[in-house]
Amino acid sequence: LVQPAERRPRDHEKPQEDPGDSETKGHHERNDFMAPPVSGLWELRSRRGEMRSRMELLLMETQARVCRALAQLDGAAAFSVDSWERQEGGGGISCVLQDGDIFEKAGVNVSVVFGHLSEEAAQQMRSRGKALKAKDGKLPFCAMGVSSVIHPKNPHVPTIHFNYRYFEIEEADGSKQWWFGGGTDLTPTYLNQEDAVHFHKTLKEACDKHGPELYPKYKKWCDNYFYIKHRGERRGIGGIFFDDLDSPSKEEVFQFVQSCAEAIVPCYIPIVKKHCHDSFTPEEKLWQQLRRGRYVEFNLVYDRGTKFGLATPGSRIESILMSLPLTARWEYMHTPPENSKEAEILEVLRNPKDWVH
């Protein structure tokens, strides 16, 4: 159902240029996206006041900013860029860097899909408390997001995941329901207190600009969400996570999401720079591989986005499963010795800590 996309003719015919107000933030980056946006620059320009356009530009900027920072650091490998179309409406841009000097596998996906909500999806949303009134049984929707997992080679450099998304549904009376979701979280192989504090502090600062209650609430939500129930462990040391965000206003939530997206590079890249040349032992690499196994368990067994994607006809499997590590390992009954560095991180995964106050 998914076809490899050519670049859209619309974009071929015209040079890529700034579709928005040239005084808005991020203007200088808009000439430098990883690929032409799904909606086309001309359309984004003509609808520059709409949230769909503003969010799509934020997604494209975020993708480009993160990919550039990672590629520059890695030096050895470049991002491959695949634009793809979804037959039912929309498409995406998948950027993947594989087997670099620093990064084992780094993927940054943008997708912008639209069409009519399936009855199953509508029911699922209603069960989450959304009263959706369909017109002639149809619910036009638009869903867009940027999603990324970065797995470094060195076991002293943590894995990061982030995802920011926007959803719009048109109801029978023409009114629109909308909400934002997202988050950024860190999965280290070994605990480094200083890194954990830096990561959470950077996220907290981004949140605090929009209200002091946000970071504590979304930090907790993150710990609850990334939980590998059958292991009694969190996937990592958390970060922030939120969903169904539709107040106080569209503008305010967008500003908040923008702050979060802008915090990705500063919360992560300094940690990579600090540790990417650390020496490590074969035992440390092995522990990293076992933790990668847990990452796979979370993503395939629990992650809502992955499960939803795998169950959705027409979704692009390679983009969804880009989140899986290049390599992973499962040993029967592996238990780290007491008081080891391996036991130290396990303790934190079992009992999440507050890193900043």
Added chain:
Amino acid sequence: LVQPAERRPRDHEKPQEDPGDSETKGHHERNDFMAPPVSGLWELRSRRGEMRSRMELLLMETQARVCRALAQLDGAAAFSVDSWERQEGGGGISCVLQDGDIFEKAGVNVSVVFGHLSEEAAQQMRSRGKALKAKDGKLPFCAMGVSSVIHPKNPHVPTIHFNYRYFEIEEADGSKQWWFGGGTDLTPTYLNQEDAVHFHKTLKEACDKHGPELYPKYKKWCDNYFYIKHRGERRGIGGIFFDDLDSPSKEEVFQFVQSCAEAIVPCYIPIVKKHCHDSFTPEEKLWQQLRRGRYVEFNLVYDRGTKFGLATPGSRIESILMSLPLTARWEYMHTPPENSKEAEILEVLRNPKDWVH
């Protein structure tokens, strides 16, 4: 909820001896189980006429027979044996060989659990067409099975999986519902026609003793069950699979299951012996690792037993996830070249073949 079990006092006090009729088949093997049976040899002896006892002995015999054959072949590594108890009733014996000369990871588990069915589990069974009438809301049950996954190191030796199980539920009027399930299937990294035919032919011969319709039916069921929907691929080249088997009679189904269990060693061991010293290239090892990734995808996303186990409080996670390979790999957009050996097996995984007629 699960405790590492000491051997039961009952078994400590008495020497392990034949609990059954010494003229029955398999008698010579009963002194040589991997560990004392969950129900205790004395109890099995005193209830030798009951299906629960006969099946538990078959499971123990099968575990011992397979483990012995594998350990003898491997030479380098031995099986570790863990007996465990389930607080709610019953327990199991997990035998795992890891990092041997021939086998990367080989697990053979027996579990025998009993207690009362949860309302959720009862509903699930009712949805599968079973009319279960509970007494005072309680449904006593007993579930037992042997389950195994063998991952060899050499990419020219296929992975095998088998599972044979028996279920009993007591209804309000004291009558018992019962059924058997099981199967044996093969997952090669590369296609070897001769091996595929040998494997299926051996299974077919075991089935044919009990009716000519069984092999074709269960071969097809196997192809349908081990389907990685999001990839459009089967996990392997199939074998046999069946569930909810409760006719023509308990005795006849048991005899059939026994034939299947006895076919495990002859359908697999000759293939291991034939290829375990085959030379292989790094590229072949890499393709094996990518296929291992698919194995993980099936087991974590689709396999009913794994999903049920992970969601069941008190289940032994290490025994359930023993099925995962020691190592696995995921590459973004990996596509084998046309007419390659890798494309050859993919073709068979996408369009299952009939190996014997």
